Amino acid sequence: MNATNMLFLDILLVIALLSLAWATLTATDARRSVILFIAFGLVLTLAWARLLAPDVALAEAAIGAGLSGALLLAAVQHHPRRALSSERQNTGKLANEKQNDSNPADLKSSVAIRWTLTLFCIALAFVLIWALLQALSSETSDTLAQSVSANLANSGVSNPVTAVLLNFRAYDTLLELAVLLTAVLGIFALSEQRTGYLPAGPVFNGLVSWLVPALILMAGYLLWVGAHAPGGAFQAGATLAAAGVILRLAGKRNIGLPVSKSYLNIILVIGSGLFLLVGLTMLALGRPFLDYPPAMAGYLILLIETAAMISIAATLILAFLGGRPRNREDRSC
Amino acid sequence: MIDTLIWLVALPLASALATQLLPRYATAIVISTAIATSINAAALLYAVATHGVMLYQIGGWTAGLGIALRADGLSALLLMMAAIVLLASSIYASAYFNDNPLRRRFWPLWLLLWCSLNALLLSGDLFNLYVTLELLGLSAVALASLGGKTAALQAALRYLLVGLLGSMLFLAGVTLIYAGYGTLDLATLSRVVAAGPIAWSALALMTVGLLLKTALFPLHFWLPPAHGSAPAPVSAVLSALVVKATFYLVMRLWLDIFSEVVTPQAASIPGVLGAAAVLWGSWQALRAERLKLLAAYSTVAQLGYLFLFFPLLQALPAGAARDAAMGGLVILALTHGLAKSGLFLAIGIIQQRSGHDTIRDLDGTAQRLPATTFAIALSGIALIGLPPSGAFLGKWHLLAAAFSAGQWLWVVVIMIGTLLAAAYTFRVLGHAFGQQPYPRHPVTIAAEEWPALILSAFATIGLGLAGAPVWQLLKVSL
Amino acid sequence: MPELLLVCLAGLMLSLLLGLIRVLRGPEAGDRMMAAQLIGTTGVGMLLLLSLLLGQPALADVALILALLAAVAAAAFSGQQRETGND
Amino acid sequence: MLTAHWLYGLSGCLIMTFGLRAVLLNDSLLQRIIALxxxxxxxxxxxxxxxxxxxxxxxxxxxxxxxxxxxxVAVSATALALTLIRRLTEEQDND
Incomplete structure (x- = not known):
C-alpha cells in the first residue's frame, strides 16, 4: 500500500490518540476517565499494529484495552462516590498527629504552582522531543537487532520477540514474574476479595457460554503460536484471565480457581518457580544460569511459558477479585 | 565461585516462593536464607577484594544482547551492608511478628524485597534496573502497608504513586539512551556516551526519577509518613537500604557512567538540595513528637549529607584527595544504614512495650529497657558523627574535601547539621533517662534487643575503627 | 483488489473518526461506552484489512483478541455488583 | 528519518508529558493511577x-x-494501587 494512504491512517491515529489521552486526563469524572482510557487502549492497539509490533498489539488488546479497563471499571463501580474523592479531602481526614511537613495537596490548590508545573511539563515535552529527534536522526548502530537475528537460530524459537523475552533477556522476564507475584501477595495482604456480582441474566449467560470457551481456546493458541509468530505467555495469560473475569462478572464465585489455599499458592508460584528451577538446573549442569542447551531450548521455553501463563492468568484474576479468595462455602452458584 | 552473583538473587527469590508454599516452615527458611545470603555477600566481598571486578553473563549471552551482573567494590560493600541489616532485621522480625497472623504475609514479601535489592545492586543493564526498581518499589509498598490503618494506607499509597512516577521517569531516560546509543548495557554505555542533548536529557530524567525515590529535598514529602507508619523491621529496611539502593544508582550514573557528561554546574544542584535537606530534615527531626518520625526526618537529613559530596567529587581532580572523599561518602552511607536500622528496631521495641513512641512520655525507658536505650544512644552517636563512629570518618573526609576544593558553604551546613543532630539525639536521651530503679537483667527480650544493639554498635565502633578496608575496596571499580 | 481494500479502509477510518467524536462528547457514560465499542469493532475491521495490506498475518490474531476482549470490557461496564457483602 | 518517526515520536513525547502533568496535578487518586x-x-x-x-x-x-x-509491570502496579485505594476507602468508611 502506498505512502499517502498510510499517511492518512497515521494522522487519524495520532489525532485520535492525542485527543483521547487529553480527554482521559482532563475528565472531571473518574468513570468517564476510565471509559476514555479503554477507548485509548483500543486505538493504541491499531497504532502498534500499524508500527509492525503485533506482539505488543496483542498484549495491548488483551491487557490495555481489556483487563486494565475491567479492573478500573470495577474500581469506579465499587465505590462510585468515594473513588472520586480527592486526596485533599482524604488528607483532611487524616486524624493522626500534626504533620510537620508541607502538604503537597495544599500546594496543588495554588494557581501559581499549577502553572509552574504545567510550564515545567511543556518545557519537558520540548526537551524530550529535541533529544528524541536528535537520537532518531543520528545513525545509531543497529548492532543489537543484528545480533538478535544472528543468534535466533540458537534460541529455540523463531519469533524474535519471544527469543528476547525468554532467552536473551530471560532474566528480565523472571524478575517480571516476581513483580506480578509481589503485586498479588501485596493485594492478599491488604484485603479479602470484594463483593461479587449479581447472577447473570439470559443475555449475559449467552455471552458467557460462547465467550469463555473461545477465550480459553484462544489462550492455548497464543501460547503455542508464540514460538514462531506473535503471541506468548503474557498474551495467553491475559486472555485466560479474561475468561475468569467474564465468569466472575456473570456472578460465578470461584471461577475455576481452586478453593484450597495450598493449591492456589502453587498456581501463583509455579510461573516464577519453574522458571527459576530451569535456571538453577542449568547451573547444576555446569552451564550459566538460564543458559538452555540449544537442542532443548524450544521445549524448555514452552514449559516455562505454560507455567508462566497459568501464574499470570491466576494473578490477573485475583487482581480483579481484589483480594484473597474467601473460604466460605459458595451458595450463589 | 563466580556463581555467587546469581545466587545472591536466586536464593532469596527461591526462598520467597518456598515461604509462600510452606508457611509453616517460613521462619526457618528465612533465617537460613539470611545466613546463607550473608555468607554469599561476604564471599563476594572477598572475591572482589582479591580478584577485582566480578562479571556474570546470564544465559551465557554477551552483555548487550543478554544481561550481565557486575560487582565492584562499591556494590559489594552495599550488598554486604544489606545482608547485615537484613539478617539482623529478620531475626528481629521473627520475634516482632511472633504469633501475629500477618507473619505469613510478611515473609514472602520480605524475601522479595531482599531479592530486588540484591538484583538492583548487581544489575549491569539499564532496563533490568527498571524492572528491579519496580520490584523493589512494589514489595516495599506492600510491606509498608502491612496491617496498617488509615494513616499507614494513605502513606503507602502516596509512596506507591511516587515510586511509580519515579520508575516511569527512569524508564523514559532509558528509552532515550536506547534511541541514542542502541545499547542498554552499562559498561558499553559508559564507553560510548558523549555530552549532548541525548545524554543530558536522559540523565536528567533518570536522576529526577531516582531522586524522587531517594527522597532528596524537596522530593522527600512522602518519606516521613511512609517510614513512620510501617512496622518496625520494615521501617528499618526502608530507611537503611531502600533509599540507599536508589542513591547507589544516582552515584553510579553521576560519578561513573556519565562522569564525562556531568558539568560542575550540574553537580552543584544535588549539592544545594542536599544542603537544604540537611538543614530542613534536622530541624524537623528536632521538632518531631514521635520517635519514628524523628528517625524518618533524620533519614532525610542524612541523605542530604551524601549529596553534599557530589559537587566536591566533581571539583576534585582524580587522585588521592578524590579517592579519600569517595571513601568518606561510602562510609557515611554505610554507617547511616547500620545506625538507622538499629535505631528503628530499637524504637519498635519501645513502641511494642509501652504502646506508643511519643518522645515526651519516654521517661524511665532507660531503666525498663536498658539495652534498647543503649542501642538508641549508640546509633545517636553515629547519626551525630561523633568519634569513633564511621560517620565521624565520613564527615571528616567531607570537610577535608570541602576545604581542599575551597567550597566553604558546605562546611557551614555540616556544622549546623551536626549541632541539630546532637540536639535531637540528646532530646530523646534526656527523656529516656529518669529516676527509676534498674532491673537485674539488662537484656529483657533477647531476640529483639540484640539485633538492634549489634547494628548500632557495628555502625559506631566497627566501621569507625575498622573502616580502612572500605578505601581499599573502592579502588576496585568498573 | 488492493484498491477495494483501500476503499474499505477509508470507510472504516471514517467510522473510527465518528466513534471518536461520540466517545469524546458523550454526554452519558453509556454513550461513551457504546462509542468505545464502535471503535473496537472498527478496529477489528481495520486490523483485518491491515493484515492483508501489510502482509502481516499475525494482525488477524490481534483482531480476534480485540474482538473477544472488547466484549469483556463491555461486560465489565454492564456487570452489576451486589450491594451487600454476603455473597 | 521516516514520517512515522516524526508523527509517533512526537505523540509519544506529548502523551508522556500530558500524563505527567495529570499525575502531578490531578486530585483524584484513581485518575492519578490512570494518568500514570x-x-x-x-x-x-x-x-x-x-x-x-x-x-x-x-x-x-x-x-x-x-x-x-x-x-x-504496569498492570501489576495498577492492580496493587487499586486494591490500596479500595482498602483505604473502606478504612475511612469505618472511621
Missing part, C-alpha cells in the same frame, strides 16, 4: 517508534520485548 498508565503508554510509544524501521524492514525486536515487560 497514560504516561507509561507515552514512553512505550517512543520505544515502539524507535523500533520501527520502515514498512519493508523488520523492526528491532528488543524494544518490543521491553514494552511487553513494561505492560505487565
Amino acid at each position: 498508565n497514560v504516561m507509561g503508554t507515552g514512553v512505550f510509544m517512543i520505544l515502539i517508534t524507535i523500533a520501527y524501521r520502515g514498512p519493508d524492514a523488520a523492526p528491532d525486536p528488543i524494544p518490543h520485548a521491553l514494552v511487553l515487560t513494561g505492560i505487565v
